Amino acid sequence: MNLIPADPTLSAKPARAKRPAKAPAAAVSGPDAGDSNTAVLAPPASAPTAAPAPPVISSSPLATPPALTAGVASVTHLTEKLAEYMNAADLKKVKEAYRFSDEMHLGQLRKSGEPYISHPIAVAEICADWKLDAQAIMAALLHDVMEDQDVKKDELIERFGAPVANLVDGLSKLEKIEFQSQIEAQAENFRKMLLAMASDVRVILIKLADRLHNMRTMDVMKPSAKARISKETMEVYVPIAHRLGLNNIYRELQDLSFAHLFPVRYRVLGKAVKAARGNRREVVKKILDAVKNTLSMANIEAEVYGREKTLFGIYKKMRSKHLSFSQVLDVYGFRVVVDSLPNCYVALGTLHALYKPMPGKFKDYIAIRKLNGYQSLHTTLIGPYGTPVEFQIRTQEMHRTAESGVAAHWLYKNGEANMSDLQQRTHAWLQSLLDIQQQTGDSAEFLEHVKVDLFPDSVYVFTPKSKIIALPRGATPIDFAYAIHTNIGDHTVSVTINHEPASLRTELRNGDIVEIVTDADSRPSPTWLNFVRTGKARSAIRHHLRTINLPESITLGQQLLAQALTSLGVSPLLEEHLIERLLKESSAKSLDDLYADIGIGKRMAALVARHIFGLRGGESASAPIDHNSAAEMDPVTICGSEGVSVQLAPCCLPIPGDSIIGQLRRDQGLLVHTADCPQAKRQKAKEPDRWIPVKWSTELNRRFDSRIKLLINNEKGILARVAAEIGESDANITYVGMDEDKEHVLHQLRFTVQVKDRVHLAALLRNVRRVAGVNRILRERN
Structure with missing residues (x-):
């Protein structure tokens, strides 16, 4: 999967020995050849004439605009759109950018046979539909010249200015840099684009326009390429479009991806929807007439119109709720656009009087x-014939934001819409990308974090001062603390939810009032990584x-690598020249960085040892690793006081005397399980x-947690006697819990106690078993 691929419909381009001074093969027409709106490249003899690329915003979410199919690339439609809102000076700059792009892409064709310049023109048209400024339109026309034609950023700065060059640079891939793997290259490309977006949101608007046109024109691609690009679109670009409120783009990208990923399902569902339109036309008309008459009688000025769910929306509902198409009753919904905010709620009451909610x-x-x-009011009513019907009620301003999101800043900047709040929310999210980048070790990890935040399903909770904080569904108080400020999260010790003490693992729900308690001496725990969401x-x-x-x-990594080398019969002492080669080939900055990566589980000690073995003239460093070789390594000694780099698994809580095994987790260090832990066995089978x-070390100077369960009368x-x-x-109690049975005859007591070792625990169990009223006692493990 390539996260920021070049135009997927691009065929192999001819090598350019020398960049031409201008496009000699282009015939220009118009009153002034220097400002021509049309460039005609020499097309194949049989090539038909193409229609201009259609605009992005379509009245029907199911309508897919046709692709360009000819050897003629026209900018007439684009300049007509730009002339509606752009002054003559800016229009002249755009035409200059078009001519430069046409010159750079001269002779380059897409797989459909059309000249490549048709793609930048189409992308610029989509941006013009949003009324983006001249710099953005110029960048849209030039977005592939750095990547495909080796044009340097300095040249773009000189010709078109630094803002345009920065936009183009943010859209360009990093093909010249060598990465350890394709996955790392993909993640780095995506990271670069998002960080450019954080400084200028126009980067992602142009990229979304680029992806939309590519998705519209993928018919000439192989099925495997269609599936790969569509999967990436669904995983990355669809959530970004939704996160920025670009609902038109969001819906169309979803449907196009669905069509390419599951063409048969798309066609079958499309036929079913088409057939259903005729059957449901009478119901839709009846509802529309009734709603319009009711609102008119209530003196509410409103636009009312029906809307059809997208094919992907219908398919998603069928899959998630295990329904057949005939069971999806709310294929149609209705939008009610009123003239003021109070009338939204008046219209809601009127509709509830018309149909039962x-x-x-x-x-x-x-x-x-x-x-x-x-923003909208959503309500589902029981319409005629018992059919559920969804209504969305909003003002005109809300409707603009709902359809165009952050792009409404450009679309309606001279209108009444106040976009300051939306801009602040978008800026806050983009700023969070920069925060994540500063704290992230590599591009793959950055991508992992950002993709988590792209999913739109949210819960809304309150601070003690009634400020609303939006978090992903499943978020915990730790996520809440970090959403307020990193320092709050780092020093969190406890939380109250709705004025009651709660666990840091608690999943927050809509409307919760959350208060974080901090301590200057507290630090983040590695176990938090098991349940944080953001x-x-x-x-x-x-x-x-x-x-x-x-x-x-570093200490743990050094120990693990030494043991891995010893198991291969290699001395753990590394020569200077070998260290230099190892660091260069592993992309580590220093030996300590390499040890640290091993210690936190980011690199595998066995793989690094095999690499060193190869550098010393042994077998190939790329030879397959024997997974049983770990059994031959000298065991790592656990003292129990190593700090957060070594953790005792909470599922089984090993104590000295237990047979144990260690799991190296990525970025979390070593996790120690008991050898018979069921969870450890499942994980070991996977990795x-x-x-x-x-x-265990022979010298232990601390106590260890262990869980015990009692069945008591x-x-x-009884509780006092047991305690x-x-x-x-000689054991300390850190937790007490009680479960009561239905007959109120017996109770289950649960304790977490601190003991020295397995012998100490056995003695404790014997002593408690003798207490009157204790029927059974055992060590408890999850």
């Missing part, structure tokens, strides 16, 4: 808007583990190369 199907996105700025929180925690605990990670032998004083016996056994 479905319980639990009302959402107020006006009072609490979505992350992308979307990319910002995850990257901040990992950044802390990498930096604050760096000495521990056998991440497990190493470990053993429901009688007075006293645990204390007499």
Whole structure:
């Protein structure tokens, strides 16, 4: 998967020995050849004439504009659009950018046989539909000249200015840089684009226009290429379009991706929807007439129109709720656009008087808007013949934002729409990308964090001062703390939710009032990575583990590498020349960085050892690794006081005396399980190369947590007697819990106790078992 691919419909281009001074093969027409609106390249003899590329905003979400199919590339349509809102000086700059792009792409064809310049023109037209400024239109026309034609950024700065060059640079790939893997290259391309977007949102608007045109013109591609590009579009670009509120682009990209990924399902569902239109036309007309008459009688000025769900929206609902097409009743919905905010709620009441509302199907996105700025009232009513019908009620301003999102800043900048709030929300999200970048170790990790934040499903919670914080569904108080400020998250110790103490693992729900308690001496715990949801929180925690605990990670990594080398019969002492080659070939900045990467699980000690073995003249460093070789390594000694680089697994809570095994987790160091832990066995079957032998040190100077469970009689004083016996056994209690059975005869007591080792725990169990009223006691493991 290539996250920022070149135009996928591009065929192999002829090598250019020398860049031509101007386009001699282009015939120009018009009153002034210097400002021609049309460039005609020499087309194949049989090539037909092409229609100009259509605009992006379509009245029907199911309509897919036709692709260009000829050897003629016209800018007439583009300049007509630009002339509607652009002055003559800016229009002249755009034409200059067009001529330069036409010159650079001269002789270059797309796979469809059309001249390549038709693609930049189409992208610029889509941007013109948003009324983007001259710099953005110029960048759209030039967006491939750096990547495909080796044009340097300095040349673009000289010709068109630094802002345009920066936009083009943000859209260009990094093909000249060598990466360790294709995945890393893809992630780095994506990182570069998003960081350019963080400084100028026009970068992603142009990129989305580029992707939209490519998706519209993929018919000439092989099925495998269609599937790969469509999957990437669905995973990355569709969520970005939704996050920026570009709903028209969002819906069309979804449908185009669906059509290329599942062409048969797309065609079958399309036929079913077409057939259903005729059957449901009478119902739709009846609802429209009734709603218009009712609103008119209530003296509410409103535009009312029906809308059809996209094919992908119908397909997604069928899949998620296991429905057949005939069971999807709300294929049609209705939008009611009123003239003022109060009339939104008046219209809602009027509609509820007309048709009965479905319980639990009302959402107020006006009072609490979505992350992308979307505002509307949503309600589902029982229409004629018992059919559920969804209504969306909004003002004209809200409708503009709903359809065009952040692009409405350019579309309606002279109108009444106030986009300041949406701009602030977008800026805050883009700023969070820069925060994640500063705390992230590599491009792949950056991509992982950002993709988490792109999913739109959200919960809305409140600070004690009633400020609304939007978080992804499944977010925890730790995510909330980091959303407020990184320092708050780093020093979190506890939380109250709705004025009640709660666990840091608690999943937040809509309307929760969350208050974070901090301590200046507190630090992030590696276990937080198991339940945090947002990319910002995850990257901040990992950044802390990498930096604050760096000495521990280096020591552990050095120990793991030495043991891996010893198991291969290689001396762990590394010569100077070998270190230089190792660092160069592994892209590590220093030997300590390499050790730290091994210590936190980012690199595998066995693979690095095999690489060193190869550099010393042994077998190939790329030879397959024997997953059983870990059993031959000397065990890593566990003292229990290593710090966060070594953690005891919470699922089984190993204690000295238990047989143990270690799991190297990416960016989290070494996790120690008991050898018979069911969770460890499942994980080892999936990733056998991440497990190493470990053993307890003979010198232990701390106590270890262990869970015990008791079945007791429901009688007075039993808890006090058990707790006293645990204390007499020289153990400390850190947690007490109780489960009651339905008959109120027996209780289950759960304790977490701190013991020295397995012998100490066995003695404690014997002592507690003798307490009157205790029927059964055992060590508990998850």
